[in-house]
Amino acid sequence: MTGAAPLLDVRDVARRYGGVTAIANVNMTVQAGEITGVIGPNGAGKTTLFNVISGFTPPSEGQVFWKGKPIVRLSTHRIARLGIGRTFQNLRVFPNMTVFDNVSVGALGHIGFPAWRALVPGVGQSRAQAIIRKTWEALDTVGLADRAGELAANLSYGRRRYLEIARALATAPELLILDEPAAGLNDSETAELAGLIRSLNAGGATILLVEHDMALVMGVCRRVVVLAAGRKIADGSPAEVQEDATVRQAYLGASDDGA
Amino acid sequence: MDAVLLQGIANGLSLGLCYALIAIGFTLIFGVLNAVNFAHSEVYMLGAFAGLVIIQAFAPPFMAVVFLVAAVGAFLGFGLERIAFRPLRRARDEASLKSRALREATLMSSLAVGILVRELAELRFGGDMQPIPSGAMLNTPIAVGPVILTTGDFYIFGMAAAMLLLLQFLLYRTKIGLSIRALSDDLIGALYVGINTDRVIVWTFMIGSSFGALAGLMVGLYYGTIFPYMGFAPTLKAFIAMLMGGLNNIPGAVLCALLIGLSESLAPEIMPTRWVDLIAYVFLLVTLIFFPAGIFGRKAERV
Known part of the structure; x- marks a missing residue:
């Protein structure tokens, strides 16, 4: 934990659908001004996590704080108006x-x-x-x-x-959530996107980036959170995450298709 | 062209405009939720009854009746959305918000509200046609060349034109219209940029239902047929016009409504009169088989 209060604070969030646990015990914070990456294999619970943050899906357990205030009971459009913007994996x-x-x-x-x-x-x-x-x-x-x-x-x-x-x-938005913005883009478009993300951040936007494209995540993020099977398995700088044995096994090792 | 044919065309356009009046509100409401509002025919019926009650009580100028009935329609739309649509929209996940199951559920709930309202109207007013004060009828004949029209034809044409212009203004020149178009294109996308989608849906129901109530008023006073079941047959034709037009296409629905009206009016020239009511269904079948996206439809996946 750093000294400044985080912009977004996700605490012990779980979401179950019937007997199926989509995410459990997820804790993460986003500091103002950072670019934070969230990675994880398909089905890791990334989308569920963002649906919880944006108020679309209420969590089964846990709390989400925006600038220190709980937001899990607010409706989606109210959360959007508080300053959490997002884009979608499927346009x-x-x-x-x-x-x-x-x-x-x-x-x-x-x-x-x-x-x-x-x-x-x-x-x-x-x-x-x-x-x-x-x-x-x-x-x-x-x-x-x-x-x-x-x-x-x-x-x-x-x-x-x-x-x-x-x-x-x-x-x-004070926080911009980009859900797989590089999906469907070619290499030059992805490079252009990385430039845009950096310039948005330089302009003061805090960014939460969900991405499969490792080069993009490792290139622009200062911090990376790794989800696998609904749980957070790592949280640190890109270098730390890449060295993490659990991550290598759960994610990098399994993703040789480059998707 | 001979006078009989001209008269037939005039009658057909007049009938088609009646269907078009209903189809405009119907299609607008369909657009935002992709859900059919089967209670539209009862909004139409209650609009006619409201007009009749107002005329019998105060006999105000016709424009005042129009505004009062529009207000009644807006109120009915507000209530209808609360009773038949919103309770089923609770489920808050992407898959269910515009899902087939939700569409079918609201189809049934709106049908149920419609039946209930119709039966209540019958209990209150009886099933027969209501007597209409003779001064209130819109059937003063006007000769235009060889063709006989009535005041109602002009009123209905004027009302349809006014509705289309107003709708064009609302949808393309106002912020509420911007939100309605956004919802119609992608409800979740609109939700995530801070649009209060529930409120926009209510507005759409209020606008669409005020149009539906006005349609009932105009057609009821034109034909002099105000009774609890008056909405069924014309709303079915309007529904077919909406399907033919491509479900989400208001000008398309209006054109198809005119086409149905014209066909019904001209058909007795070439076939027994008792078959006329089948024409709309033939159109429906042909559309479903050969134009599943509607004659003017842009997208196939809407159905």
């Missing part, structure tokens, strides 16, 4: 909406727009403008501003990943 962009509209949904979620304002044109101009500003800002960050008018469905897979990141950035 969840809005395919029939334009790139701009996709991102402005994120800005809308963050800035808010009471429904009565929406029905009265002219009221709430400043909020509407704040949403537009935030949307352009997020689009500029990922380099999609010039494609704002296109339908999301028409973007390439790699660009849709960036679109999803932009949408999450528009929610002004």
